[in-house]
Amino acid sequence: MNGKELKHHDCRNFIPVDVAKGICNVHKQMVLIDTPVCEKFRTLPKCKNCAHFTSDPNQDTMGTCEAEKTKPWTFADLITVTCENYSAK
Secondary structure, rough: OOOOOOHHHHHHHHHOOOOOOOOOOOOOOEEEEOEEOOOOEEEEEHHHHHHOOOEEOEEEEEEEEOOOOOEEEEOOOOOOOOOOOOOOO
């Protein structure tokens, strides 16, 4: 995943306030959810950042979890903080 694709909502330091904005826990400032990240970026575990995730070529927001035997569909932006199978890419 390249840096151009990463946004504030992909960072562990981002605290969502509503659908459009949140607070940067590092800089203590309000930021828009889909703006580029800063140098203090820490990757938030999400399916799209997992080695077991295979994205659907027809839908950029969906994919499958290859870690499960049944290979279930999942959202790319699903937060996986508690997933036992998560493995960072």
